[in-house]
Amino acid sequence: MRRSVNRALLAALAAALEACSGGGAEEGPPAARSPATVRAARRAFDGAPPVIPHAPFGMACSSCHGASGVQVEGVGYAPPSPHEATAGLGASARCLQCHVFRETAAVFVASAFEGLRQDLRRGRRLNPLAPPVIPHQTLLRENCAACHTGPAAREEIRCTHPERVRCTQCHVAVQASEEFLR
Amino acid sequence: MNRRTFLRAAGALAGIAAFSCEDRREARRIEGALGGLSHVDLKWGKAPCRYCGTGCGVEVGVHGGKVVAVRGDAASPVNRGLLCVKGYHLPAMLYGKDRLLHPMRRNPDGKGFARISWDEALDLIAARFGETLKAHGPEAVAIYGSGQWTVFDGYAALKWFKGGLRSNQIEANARLCMASAVMGFMTQFQSDEPMGCYEDLEAGDDFVLWGNNMAEMHPVLFSRILERKRTSPGSRIVDIATRHTPTSDHADLYVEIRPGTDLALANGILHLLVSEGRVDEGFVKENVVFRRGIEDLERIGYGAAGAQAERYAFQDAARDSSLDDLKAFLADYAPARASAITGVPEAQIRALADLYGDPKRGTVSLWCMGVNQHVRGTWMNNLITDLHLLTGKISRPGNNPFSLTGQPSACGTVREVGTLANRLPADGVVTSKEHRSKVEAVWGLPEGTIPEKPGHHTVDMFRALARGEIRAMWIQVTNPMVSLPNLSRFERKPGDGRFIVVSDIYPTPTTDIADVILPSAAWVEREGVFGNTERRTQQWDKLVEPPGEAREDALQIIQVAKRMGLGHLFPWPEDAFHEPLFEEYRKLTLGTGKDLASYEDLRRTRGMLWPVVDGKETRYRYAAGHDPYVKKPKGVHFYKAKGYGEKAAVWLRPYHPPAESPDAEYPFWLSTGRVLEHWHTGSMTRRVKELHQAVPAAYVEVNRADALELGIRTGDLVRVETRRGSLELRAQVDGRGKTPKGSLFVAFFDEKRLVNRLTLDAMDSISKEPDYKKCAARVRKA
Structure with missing residues (x-):
């Protein structure tokens, strides 16, 4: 039942998504946009919460971005939230606290801000058989499965062994660039 | 080539970009522009957020002399790594192209x-x-x-x-x-600022929000309350409001109240506590005195009309009172009358009295501009604290009246340094x-x-x-x-x-x-x-x-x-003036109960809660076992209130109507405030692309029934008028905020649409803080 989303609703979503992506939020024709460019266009800098790339649908965010995400035919995949409820903070309870819609493509005053971009280098491995390190920050991205498994996961970062649920047992997050020196 | 650049070059060689062809090209472009940076290549420093009074900790990522990223500081006890959308976009605030560069x-x-x-x-x-x-x-x-x-x-x-x-x-x-909160604390404790701390948000059971849209104005603190609710399902949020907001969406009890009648609601709750024997008499006897001030409306006025419109210098005068006097005073606020004034059903007033009167539940009252920007704001601060003093729910974890601030150093600078007349x-x-x-x-x-x-x-x-x-x-x-x-x-x-x-x-x-x-x-x-x-x-x-x-x-x-x-x-x-200037200022605080931490300690930590004595911070002021100035073995000691025999004062404060109320000519209430995305007058947040694009202009919230009657739909241009001015705005019906019938709301961040041309400069009689929340207006399709 949860999966059988009304077809008409899907069509409406698809139309809304298309209308929205044509609204200048992400510049350039689709063919010229790499996934990394699209990703960057939705963020002020790598680590900033992405803006919402579609118009408001008048539904709870979790309707599509729940535990497993939803495939919208012809449009794409609404990924699940990568946030786990962190100790002491109801991080996932108020999506709009951090993620905002775009009401306009205009700016108030032009900006010279240049933010940190996504580091597209692969996480380092000691040898080809060793588990790669996590090359990105993990705060509020605790649910690895949200991006690394399922239909939302791009092939290049898709996990080959999702049944092993304790990811950080083998993959560690890089915290510093310096090597240990005694 | 040093070791670091060598490692980076080696990384670039070994790290043949893992993504698609386009991504590989993109990766090369990025490598060219920013040298293939990752978060570990930035220099990270600590700072509090620039915006509201919550004081979230952020880590600021610097590269090439510019701020290129921030992240929530997981080491900060305030926000534990979480921020709001404004905080996450802090770096861009510095780099608007019209920065002032020269005198x-x-x-x-x-x-x-x-x-x-x-x-x-x-x-x-x-x-x-x-x-x-x-x-x-x-x-x-x-x-x-x-x-x-x-x-x-x-x-x-x-x-x-x-x-x-x-x-x-x-x-x-x-x-x-914040002036009304200052005068609230001064009149009751003879010392400014709250006794509790944010840990109250995990220790409390019931959170009563008095005119306070926390989900938008103090989002990270609201997240802490939501998490408390998630992990402790018995805890409740009560939202006392004149407008249904994103905060109300999470409330267990939504109490919609007529503007300015919160005084009558608080007195109505006090009436029930007193008449039903729910006063903690032992606590009151040991720790509380009673006071009354000038209550005559004619004598006090509002500072906005006649001779007062040029100079407003009313001074309150205290006289002694008692618990018996309070009982007699509260006879005017029986539930039926309180309900008639406030529009709040009697059952809700009783529910609030049950909540404050239940000694087994921790109760935290939270408020900000709704109570402070109020022609009787000091009185309203007094009444909320009265609820806590009479029930003994104060200076204990999870039991406190907690005034919130809207600016990052309203407390640290204006209230503590004392930069007021x-x-x-x-x-x-x-x-x-x-x-x-x-x-x-x-x-x-x-x-x-x-x-x-x-x-x-x-x-x-x-x-x-x-x-x-x-x-x-x-x-x-x-x-x-x-x-x-x-x-x-x-x-x-x-x-x-x-x-x-x-x-x-x-x-x-x-x-x-x-x-x-x-x-x-x-x-x-x-x-x-x-x-x-x-x-x-x-x-x-x-x-x-x-x-x-x-x-x-x-x-x-x-x-x-x-x-x-x-x-x-x-x-x-x-x-190099910062440290010696701070240490000179600090001398004025030592020994007063407002002792600040040393500059060295402040450098080292994610902030410390004053009073700091012997390097130890104080989470709960006036509380035995927490506050080093309290010499009692248990309970509380309001040692700063020398004028009250080191006790706190419960003030009897009546209901007075707002300075201007709707009438035949101007039949609507007009209230003003903020939205989540913009901070204060928007001079910083509007220069952040993501924030401006989310809320590009101020709009007026119109109630659906009123909109139907006036033929107004969302997006229509409408004209809002008061006796002071007129403003064209787009209407919004049932947006994130839903005003009750007969009521309008406009945010004040938009310099092109200045709602403060419409507001009234009436003010609180004691604190002289203006009331931005209540005046009479009319609206029509433009």
Whole structure:
């Protein structure tokens, strides 16, 4: 039942998504946009919460971005939230606290801000058989499965062994660039 | 090639980009532009967020002399790594293309500005302030700052004005937002600021929000409450509001109340507590005294009409009262009458009394502008605290009246340093000889230097500027030409003989009226200290150079003071004044119960909660076992309230109606406030693309039934009018905020749509804080 989303609703979503992506939020024709460019266009800098790339649908965010995400035919995949409820903070309870819609493509005053971009280098491995390190920050991205498994996961970062649920047992997050020196 | 660049080059070779072909090209472009940076390549420094009074910790990522990222500071006890959308977009706030880079002076023909040197600007300011002082006396000069002043800025301004120019004409915009809370705490505890801390949000069971849209205004604190609810399902949120907001979406009990009738609601709850024997008599006997003030509406007025519209100087006078007197007083507020005044069903009033009266449940009351920007704001602060004092639910984890602040250092600078016309550091007032002498001694100035008579409070200060009594004014870190109520009163005319200096980081409607504009260094472009809502003092180091010739506000003041022959006030090297200035200020706090941490400790930690004694912070003031000044083995001790025998005062405060209510001509309520995405007057957040794009313009929220009646739909252009002005706005029906029938709401961040041309400059009788939340308006399709 949860999966059988009304077809008409899907069509409406698809139309809304298309209308929205044509609204200048992400510049350039689709063919010229790499996934990394699209990703960057939705963020002020790598680590900033992405803006919402579609118009408001008048539904709870979790309707599509729940535990497993939803495939919208012809449009794409609404990924699940990568946030786990962190100790002491109801991080996932108020999506709009951090993620905002775009009401306009205009700016108030032009900006010279240049933010940190996504580091597209692969996480380092000691040898080809060793588990790669996590090359990105993990705060509020605790649910690895949200991006690394399922239909939302791009092939290049898709996990080959999702049944092993304790990811950080083998993959560690890089915290510093310096090597240990005694 | 050092080891680090070698590693990076090796990484680039080995790390053949893992993504698609386009991504690989993109990766190469990025490598070219930013050298293949990752978060570990940035230099990260700590700072509190620049915006609201919550004081979230952020880590600031710097590369190539610019801030390129921030992340929530997981080590900060305030936010534990979480931020709101404003905080996540902090870096872009620094880099709007119209940053002010050089001092500028208005052209002789009055049109436009021309660049001048710092020396020219500082000489001119020193000369004009000096001449005005000589010709017209210390009441003719003024400095107006804000709760965004760092402690350094505020302390330099206070010392320059009160100790150097011998003028008490120093105010800050916190008068417009926190003054009622200050007077609430002062009248009840004879010491400002809350007793609790944010840990109350995990220790409490019930959270009563009085006129406070926390989900948008203090989002990270609201997240802590939501998490408390998630992990402790019995806990509840009560939202007492005049408008249904994103906060109300999460409330267990939504109490919709008529504007301004919160006084009657609080008295209605008190009535039930007292008449049903739910007062903690043991606690009251040991810790509480009773007081009444002047209650005559005619005598008090509202500061907005007649003779009061020029000068408002009402003074309350206390008289003794008692629990029996309170019982008799509350006879007027039986549930039926309280319900009739407030529009709140009796059952809800009873539910609130049950909640406050249940000794087994921890109760935290939270409030901010709804209670403070109120013609009887001090009274309303008193009544909320009365609820806690009578039930003994105070100074205990999870049981506190907790006033929230809207600016990052409203507490740390304005309230603690005392940058107000009547105040001095650490709860001092200029009217006390003892307080003046203490400050004069630390400043090394002769007795009698600081004048005894308070200066103008903010609204009267700008009225005096309009009248021409104040002739030279310096405005720093704030934007009064957007934020003052009834704005059109304060418009300048060419050749009016005033001299106005404005220090800011961007052009605003306030720099538009300046004679001299000074470019300021912002946030991590300078060293700073802020003090947040929970008494946490937080220090940060300068992390990047300011752009152009921008300088920090404290240094601007020090350099002018030196030109006026007052260099002895600031005997520190200009490139290393922060620590010695702070340590001098700290001396004024030691031994007062408001003892600040040492600069060294502040550098080392993510802030400390004062009083800090022997290097230990205090989570709960006045509480045995927590506060080092309490000598009792258990319970509470309100040791600061010497005037009440070291007890707290319960005040009897009646209901008075708002200054202006809807009538046949203006049938709607108009309230104003903020939205999540924009902070204060928007001069920073509107320059952040993501925030501006989310909420590009102010709009008016119209109730659905009213909209149907008036033929208004979302997106329609409508005209909102009050007796003071008129404004065209787009209407929004059932957006994130839903106003009750007969009620409008407009956010004040939009300088192109100034709702403060419509608001009323009525104010609280005691704190002189204006009421931005209630006036009469009408609306029609434009």
